[in-house]
Amino acid sequence: MNRRQALRLLAGAALCPCCIERAAAESAHWSYEGDTGPAKWGDLDAASKTCAIGSQQSPIDIGGTVKAQLPALKINWTKRADTIVNNGHTIQLNFPEGNTLLLGDAKYRLVQLHFHRPSEHLVAGKNFAMEAHFVHRAESGALAVIGVLMTPGKPNAAFTRITATMPGAEGPAVKADPAIDPNALLPAKHGYYRYPGSLTTPPCSEIVEWLVLTTPISVADADIARFAKLYPMNARPAQKDNRRYVLQSI
Template sequence: MDRRNLLKALAGLAVCPLCSATGFAAEGAHWSYEGDAGPAKWGDLDAANKACSIGSQQSPIDIIAPVKSQLPPLKLSWAKTADSIVNNGHTIQLNFSEGSTLKLGDTTYKLVQLHFHRPSEHLIGGMNFAMEAHFVHRAESGALAVVGVLMAEGKANATFGKIVATMPAKEGPAVKADAAINPNGLLPAKLGYYRYSGSLTTPPCAEVVEWLVLSDPIQVAASDVAGFAKLYPMNARPAQKSNRRYVLQSS
């Protein structure tokens, strides 16, 4: 599947490779994070997943020796609530209504959904974190920009605590999200970031993502990480080869 068709497919899935518009797992070959359907086999499970095994710009990566650069600031304008929350069989995901945006340079992206991985998928100098949040944005062109937030165990985070307290325990349809869940509460005080071109970290692993990984992690309670881990003890793809890609770091 070429880049243009992958973009069209992603648009049809509302940018969510994990679920359909109703929140259930997408049709196609079953995949997981271990065993015969684990990350090493994703590319063999379905012809649409070939990028998982033969792609040259796969994500996540271990961020080593980034290059300091004059990058544009991340201009985030998000609503203070989420629309719905869903356990889609691979992670916990929150979906957002129209109106929340990311402006990066001259491009405006709409916030579509937020989901979590344990442990973090991106590594910084060989070190991973307890978890990672991915805020998925889509431009009118179909281009994707994902803001990654690294999560370390420490002080409690009210937003993540509310997500863990209200997340569906079993896979099923999306339900209304608690009004107290404010996505802005999952951001660090400073929005410095690493930027590189990569892919979705789940099948079909399409190489259509502008990655914006925030350099400062947030802190979340160890008890909340443990609560998430009761549902998903491990749902992170291993780090992929950088293949000489430059990672830029905002100054």
């Protein structure tokens, strides 16, 4: 294991916290372009084979949806981020115990938040400037990820704080600014699209309940540009929906 890989493991690396496959996936270098880009992820190692052969891969282009009486997202985030890390793939904030999401009878805890540019999910063929992923984990190991689409416009104080304090180079996690409130990165309305999918990075495990909010948030152009200096493109292309229904809350 080289220094780069070791740093990723120490930082909580990649975008798959708490997955049992994480260590295996992290031993194989992957990226967003070239010979280790998304088209090649399934060939990296046995643990990442699902990236190529899976039938419920994410992200997707959200087109036609089915309106449904979905459970409200009961978000209870009272604890601020513990650490922030540049893990070589994105900027990620890691959270302590105490932040929860209730989805019907299922309870999850917020593990981490990270960002993609441009958005990974598309809506009716359109992508957005960025996308935030709030990764929650249940005791069973299942994940529920809230996706928040981001558009340029009015500044968002929380995102401004993140871009102002994010590490400029890959390395170990450092203490996060306590002023960063994850709740401030949510829109006022929590209507959402829901579908079964996967992690959007190796090993692409199909263990994710996707909850993509229908209302985007606006963030400053300058803050998008700061993130883009580090990661001009870190989004997996849209995958086949394979006739999966996408439900939309009423």
